[in-house]
Amino acid sequence: MLNRLHGEETNCYRLFHGAVEGFPGCSIDRYGDILLIQTWREPLEPQTLDLISSEIGQALGCHLQPVWNHRAPSRLGGRPSFNDWQDPGPFSECIGRELGIRYDVCPRHGGADPLLFLDFRVGRRRIRAAAAHSVLNLFAYTCGAGIASALAGAHEVWNVDFSAGALAVGTRNANLNDITVGQDFRLIREDVFPVIRQCAGLPLGGRLSRKRRQPLTVPRRFFDLIVLDPPRWAKSAFGTVDVMRDYASLFKPAVLATRPSGAILATNNVAAVNADDWVNTMVRCAKKTGRSIRSVEILEPEPDFPSPDGRPATKIAWLIVD
Ligand SMILES: C[S@@+](CC[C@H](N)C(=O)[O-])C[C@H]1O[C@@H](n2cnc3c(N)ncnc32)[C@H](O)[C@@H]1O
Secondary structure, eight states, X not given: OHHHHHHTTOOEEEEEEGGGTTOTTEEEEEETTEEEEEESSSOOOHHHHHHHHHHHHHHHTSOOEEEEEEOSOOTTSXXXXXXXXXXXXXXXXXXXXXXXXXXXXXXXXXXXXXXSOGGGHHHHHHHHHHOOSEEEEETOTTOHHHHHHHHTTOSEEEEEESOHHHHHHHHHHHHHTTOOOSSSEEEEESOHHHHHHHHTTOOOOSOOOTTOOOOOOOOOOOEEEEEEOOOSEEEETTEEEETTTBTHHHHHHHHHTEEEEEEEEEEEOOTTSOHHHXXXXXXXXXXXTTOOEEEEEEOOOOXXXXXXXXXXXXXXXXXXXX
């Protein structure tokens, strides 16, 4: 597996997937020159950190800078401070490569999650192969899917996310790959709901409240590809993202904003949701809008994200919409 990944200019991958290797609550990833160790349960002993680092360095034949991010909630509540657990020292270069694309992979930043989600590589790979002309990247985060689209030849990419910090990394990622941020590669700091609903020609929706500001106005329009990779749950003034109970509130407008014969790359990262049930929900939802799903391709996770029971927690589907 590693030879293949290195051969296609990928140096960001999972090395240890504790959930399926008998050590839940721990994962070890390579991000370029960084060895990122994340724990969600028990903290590691300092000597364990050294051991992991030297064993992996020997196996890979190169030294990676170990960074340990302990993500268990702190006893005092609130977000843990990673620096309390380990000071990894200054970082030399925090640029990782995936399929030849350069990404900012700094392991310590304003948020807790890594800047590039490795299990979505299969999605970014599919995006590159599809080479769609116009792409709407919803919940864009650091714009990985948008960058992959632009480098696959898309003439127009909209990246929508309400986090300024995530989009700032998106700008860095664009710069790292000589993509100019502007009309052709747009970063839209906005709530997904009003953007997708306006593209779909639907009223804004959500509860009207005094707190709600006027969202960005966008025209009714169609895209060749819509990337729909939402978090499990998130509430905003314009609606609630609830992947488990209400996928349709995102999927319906996405269908209506997809050009006939265009594609939706959809994800569902709730382990408890059955893949067939999720796909059926999307097929039924498309039908109710008067459109239909012509085909569904389930994208299996890449080998560094094994799922021995064949039921990966993150489900990724490529759907063609008629
Ligand atoms: C799981 S990440 C998405 C990962 C991303 N698609 C990728 O390719 O790496 C979730 C993102 O959704 C954004 N988000 C959550 N709710 C949102 C909303 N209602 N409108 C806009 N962005 C939202 C968060 O700011 C975060 O960046």
